[in-house]
Amino acid sequence: MTTADLAPAPAHSRFTVSIPAATAALLALAILLWLISLPAIDPYKMTDLGLVSVLPRTFFLALALLIVGFCLTQVQDNASAGAPAAFVGAWIVIMHGTPAIIYGALRYAWAWKHVGVVEYIQRTGAVDPAIDNLPVYHNWPGFFGTATLFTEAAGLDNALPLANWAPVLFELLFAAAVLLVLRASTADSRLIWLGVWFFALTNWVGQDYFAPQAMAYLFYLTVIGICLWAFPAHVQIANLPIVRSLRRVPVLARLVAAIDRRAAPFCAQGIALPSLAIAQRRGLLAIVLVLLAGIAVSHQLTPLVTILALFALVIVGQCSARGLPFIMTLMTAAWLVTGASGFAAFGITALIASIGRADQNITANLIDASLFSPGLQVISNMARGLSAAVGLLAVLGWIRLFRRGYLSIPLTLLWFVPLGLLGVSGYGGEILFRVYFFALPFMAFFVAALFAPRAGAAWSWPMPLLTAVVSILLATGFLFAYYGHEQSNMFRSGEVAASEFLDTIAPDGALLVEATPNYPSRYQRYEQYVYIPLVAWARGNVEESQNAYSLDDIDIMMSSDTYPAAYLVITRGQLLELSRPGLASIEQIQREIEASPRFEVIFRNDDATIYTIAGRGPGARP
Amino acid sequence: MMRDVSVSLVIAGGGLLTAFLYALDLDSPARAVVSLAFLLLGPGLAIVRLLRFRQPLTLFTLAVAASLGLETVVATTLLATGTWTPGRALAIVVSITVAAVTLEITRKGGDPLPRFPVLPAPARSNSTFRRGLSDERRSE
Numbered sequence: 001m002t003t004a005d006l007a008p009a010p011a012h013s014r015f016t017v018s019i020p021a022a023t024a025a026l027l028a029l030a031i032l033l034w035l036i037s038l039p040a041i042d043p044y045k046m047t048d049l050g051l052v053s054v055l056p057r058t059f060f061l062a063l064a065l066l067i068v069g070f071c072l073t074q075v076q077d078n079a080s081a082g083a084p085a086a087f088v089g090a091w092i093v094i095m096h097g098t099p100a101i102i103y104g105a106l107r108y109a110w111a112w113k114h115v116g117v118v119e120y121i122q123r124t125g126a127v128d129p130a131i132d133n134l135p136v137y138h139n140w141p142g143f144f145g146t147a148t149l150f151t152e153a154a155g156l157d158n159a160l161p162l163a164n165w166a167p168v169l170f171e172l173l174f175a176a177a178v179l180l181v182l183r184a185s186t187a188d189s190r191l192i193w194l195g196v197w198f199f200a201l202t203n204w205v206g207q208d209y210f211a212p213q214a215m216a217y218l219f220y221l222t223v224i225g226i227c228l229w230a231f232p233a234h235v236q237i238a239n240l241p242i243v244r245s246l247r248r249v250p251v252l253a254r255l256v257a258a259i260d261r262r263a264a265p266f267c268a269q270g271i272a273l274p275s276l277a278i279a280q281r282r283g284l285l286a287i288v289l290v291l292l293a294g295i296a297v298s299h300q301l302t303p304l305v306t307i308l309a310l311f312a313l314v315i316v317g318q319c320s321a322r323g324l325p326f327i328m329t330l331m332t333a334a335w336l337v338t339g340a341s342g343f344a345a346f347g348i349t350a351l352i353a354s355i356g357r358a359d360q361n362i363t364a365n366l367i368d369a370s371l372f373s374p375g376l377q378v379i380s381n382m383a384r385g386l387s388a389a390v391g392l393l394a395v396l397g398w399i400r401l402f403r404r405g406y407l408s409i410p411l412t413l414l415w416f417v418p419l420g421l422l423g424v425s426g427y428g429g430e431i432l433f434r435v436y437f438f439a440l441p442f443m444a445f446f447v448a449a450l451f452a453p454r455a456g457a458a459w460s461w462p463m464p465l466l467t468a469v470v471s472i473l474l475a476t477g478f479l480f481a482y483y484g485h486e487q488s489n490m491f492r493s494g495e496v497a498a499s500e501f502l503d504t505i506a507p508d509g510a511l512l513v514e515a516t517p518n519y520p521s522r523y524q525r526y527e528q529y530v531y532i533p534l535v536a537w538a539r540g541n542v543e544e545s546q547n548a549y550s551l552d553d554i555d556i557m558m559s560s561d562t563y564p565a566a567y568l569v570i571t572r573g574q575l576l577e578l579s580r581p582g583l584a585s586i587e588q589i590q591r592e593i594e595a596s597p598r599f600e601v602i603f604r605n606d607d608a609t610i611y612t613i614a615g616r617g618p619g620a621r622p
Numbered sequence: 623m624m625r626d627v628s629v630s631l632v633i634a635g636g637g638l639l640t641a642f643l644y645a646l647d648l649d650s651p652a653r654a655v656v657s658l659a660f661l662l663l664g665p666g667l668a669i670v671r672l673l674r675f676r677q678p679l680t681l682f683t684l685a686v687a688a689s690l691g692l693e694t695v696v697a698t699t700l701l702a703t704g705t706w707t708p709g710r711a712l713a714i715v716v717s718i719t720v721a722a723v724t725l726e727i728t729r730k731g732g733d734p735l736p737r738f739p740v741l742p743a744p745a746r747s748n749s750t751f752r753r754g755l756s757d758e759r760r761s762e
Contacts, residue, residue: 081679085679121701125706125707126701126704126706127701141697141698141701141702142694142695142698143694145693145694145697145698145700145701145706145711146690146693146697148697148708149661149693149696149697149708149711149712149715150657150658152644152708152712153644153657153658153661153708153712154653154654154657154658155643155644155648155649155650155653155654155657156654162658173683173686176679176680176682176683176686177683177687179679179680180680180683180684183680183738184738187738187739215690215694218686218687218690219687219690219691222683222684222687225683226684229738274736274737274739276736279673280673280674280675283669283670284673287669287670287684287687287688287691290688290691290692290695291687291688291691293691293694293695294690294691294695297694297695297698298694298698338702339698339702
């Protein structure tokens, strides 16, 4: 302390509040309000609008304070990275940590199944690429191997605690990786942090759970960030071989000139990146190679996007590491014919068709929404609206930058590269949301450009206010789109109890007939059971989303000597996942089963019922 | 410089402690905390520090990505060759970490990686915000 510290403040400042103090107070208050909200949330009372239906007012107030506080941090010029980072971090912990704290059981059925693959490796010490059940994961085991290492090294019985917190961890890492990408793209710290903010606010697609695609996405963003940072190149578009012939057409020549005029100043102000020493670039290249290998052995879709992105950057002269796209193609192909050969044998078409089903998620939204309850229709519209809004704001931001004389060629390319997925995959509506997911970091940058001032200028009224208002709108969309399916994504203790009961009585080779796979299943000894869902795909077309079996069919399946025992599982979460006709079809068959003397109930609570064939008994005989 | 060496020692020590706790098969929450923190950050941090990069958030991002990437490659190699045991995977990861730390401590210093550039602050007329900010600075 110096005497200056003790001197009285000048009179005129007595009524002004300093921004850092105000933002710190807002942050603390927001976190306090969130903590107060937690005990008031009863997830068992959720309606078909999802988590938002049970959140108390204090929770929304906490979010509003975070939004205002974040915008305030950006009013300052060159605020340190600490303040905006704290708000983005708090936002992610609140948004993604809440279910982990209040649900009491792991959220999302596929996360349970991924825990089951880790349990398989824990128990057997191997993967089996020729396995019948969930073979994709055994052919791309990278994520599961790493998760098993974490589980075993930490001395955990299973990966459930890791999976519970995976969304928080992955979302924080995604935001950190987006920060790397944007820091390598511009020196305007406001543009960077607004970009990270809008990314965190609009990443509703739900690819952050305990799954290979989440880790692969982190690797992808980090690779892109390092390429833009350590291996930038700025070839004039006019000098590219492909473009040279086009320049004979006057309109195109003018367009090319306009692009080059704008790309140059952007590179100059943005990538005034200090050049790195050769040894440092080699080191970063080594990290990139490890990450590319990690992508190739972990996931099926991400290598494709990575290859497209690297080729795009190299072909348009934006990346000086010209060998990378070829190396990545080679790595992907090498893994396909070695580690994943069990799977590649089906042929590349079947492989690509399987990508969607292999890691299905909550995002199958383009199906006929009118078949679902009114709440789920609202959710579906919110998700579409949010995606469209982000796309529109990004286009407007891109135009604003362009009119100011700036054009970022790499970020524009990376925004549109994921559209290439549309050409290679036939799995319906879901691929659109994967495209959104991969394009989002780059769209978020252009959304930021819509609200940020000219580089280096002050952020003056009314833009901070407008940013806060738009943030509130986007966050509202997020709350519905991301947490809209929570009624069926959250599992009650009764559903977990049913699964545990099954696991204690079912002998190896038992048949598990299930309404849908949407319950906490396949997380222990998963490969030792045979699973037959009555509904092929709860969110598929009308045929796929309804019960396909008659009472006699089920009787014959479950009486078969092929299985030492057979059980039929119907749970709350399964029913909530169904469309209205699908639900009617399952309720119909359940009434028939209840009335039939051929079936008996061996387990029942409020949330789940397990039937077996009368006389076959629990843990039945051969 | 002393501080740098102590960070290196914490990383290497974390790795060795993780391996030690695994060998003891100790059942305790402390083991989970130490092991998970090390696996998430340690190996990558040891490698990224070789590049002499110091900007905190980006250092953290690179370190976590490099850790997970390295562990994925190690685990997948062991699984694909049918030689997987968690102990072996851990031993390889800890060895690489200790090797990187040793290299970092023993070699002569190179240039640190430069920080990402930030545009200079604009010249601004006095606004309420500005005044508030300068008061804050004055009191520092």
